[in-house]
Amino acid sequence: MKNAVGREIPDFLLENGKEVYQGKNYMDGKYVQKASPKTRRYEKPQESKIVETIKDALIQCGARDGMTFSFHHHLREGDFVVNMVMKAAIEELGLKDLTIAASSLGAAHDLIADYIEEGKVIGIQTSGIRGRMGQVVSEGKLKTTAIIRSHGGRPRAIEAGEVHIDIAFVGAPTSDCVGNSRGIGGKSNCGSLGYAMTDAKFADHVVVITDCLVDFPNMPASVEAIDVDAVVVVDSIGNPKKIASAAARISQNPRDLMMAENVAKVIASTPYFKDGFSFQTGVGGPSLAANLFLEKYMDEQGIKMGWAIGGICKPMVELLKKGKIGKVIDVQDFDLDAVNSINQTPNHFEMSASQYANPANKGAFVNKLDFVVLAALEIDTGFNVNVLTGSDGVLRGAPGGHPDTAAGSKVCIIVTPLVRGRMATVCENVVTVTTPGDCVDVLVTDYGIAVNPLRQDLIECLDKAGIEHVTIESLKEKAYSMVGRPDPVQFEDKVVAVLEARDGTILDVIRQIKPFTFED
């Protein structure tokens, strides 16, 4: 069945009430029956929940074949926790048929590709999938169909019971002896623990893994002891150098800066750019640089930003410290400046993934967002964006908060160079639709700006401000005139992953890659 972005969704996926994507806000007003976990009572006072090893914690939580383990990705490419836990489960306890439900996975988890090939891990549910894991899943080696969700879609699915977490693992930079956990104060700090919060509330069992045990009570706790079964102290939960980069540097590339300046111009031309406006930006070169130019317009017009959300990094923290942002609310931290600021700088707060972006709760932060500035691997003439699959069709990215912020915000701006090497970023049809075009409003490239025709109001704003813009079709033709018209990527029939829209409907599927041959 074809969905609202023109993607063919095979019928066998449309079971148990699963629907194809119908357009923005389709689920609005519907009711959801929330799932509830089956948790163990610890009525008799416990002095400590510390157990010797991860294996002991797994045994205590009744780990067995076929279970679903959840993880969060605040330790990013420095994470040791996923591999440590899966190794203990598979190699020490001999478990199999396991499913990993993570907020994201990366190249740090190449080991899991082996477990997929051995058939020990049979399910993957995640936002990001990269490296060898992306390769083996794309080759069709995972026993079940992987599920890719956005950062808001994931807590929605957990709360609705579409994914039931048997054991949640929290990689905690600090914990006390009963499991009150925080992302700061230790040696492997990551700042916010926002993605772990829903897991801790909806999992049957919760295990905290820390490398820095602190005195009770570790307050204010991001994950609370009332939800924690066991605490394991290990030598190291991650490589601090890869957890938080040194401050992400603002690009000096003149092309990035030109695009960033145009992003700021577009923002300043809209009626939403007024005192108290709200803002989120990605951490890509031009998206990040947009902060600089935006500050100039804010100063000129004498206005301040009311609040900012997202993955947070240094430029946001600096604006907060200068008093140019009222509040920063933070689900994840990308650099040391952000890690060292959360819950320390006044008005820099932590939030859960549900609070950030869940479309099924009663009002996530993204719903109040004025502007979001995002990047794209590809964007097609229907304004559909791909941030998941490469031009060879292999899984190597993450929807992250892209579809959530695009849907919730009043103005969603995509900023990307027209071509990258020989790849046309603006194209006829994206390989995979990760953010539907009805949520994307403006495209800023190094060869011109295009506005989604659905947003006549924004077209008027740009015209009034004298900002030139062209059709997205003409940008696509410009790109193809430079790099040539690409052949469509060839796939096998087998569906290896389902891409869920944030509301739980099916936005697209990813099929098994077909080795390239010149014959066809």
Place this chain on the structure above:
Amino acid sequence: MQIEKNAVAGTLESSDAMVTVEPAENGIELDISSSVMNQYGRQIRATVLETLERLDVTSGKVTVVDKGALDCTLKARVECAVFRSCDKSAAGIPWGGVIR
């Protein structure tokens, strides 16, 4: 033109291609690897074959390691490798002739 000895042109930098030509009998033997194989493999092959035909090269082993080069770059690298293979790259290049 005839490929008289082994010759190389280009680099493995992003957006470039490294083209190696070697003497051979019995037609063109073409080996292509590319970072953009899925979407541009056929176009790369067509461009390389067209260029060889324009230079009147009928036999040789040609290896292209492409890192996302544009067509104009591919052409230039093939031309240069062929001219180097017969020591004609130092002077008297037919600009506006077969090189255009």
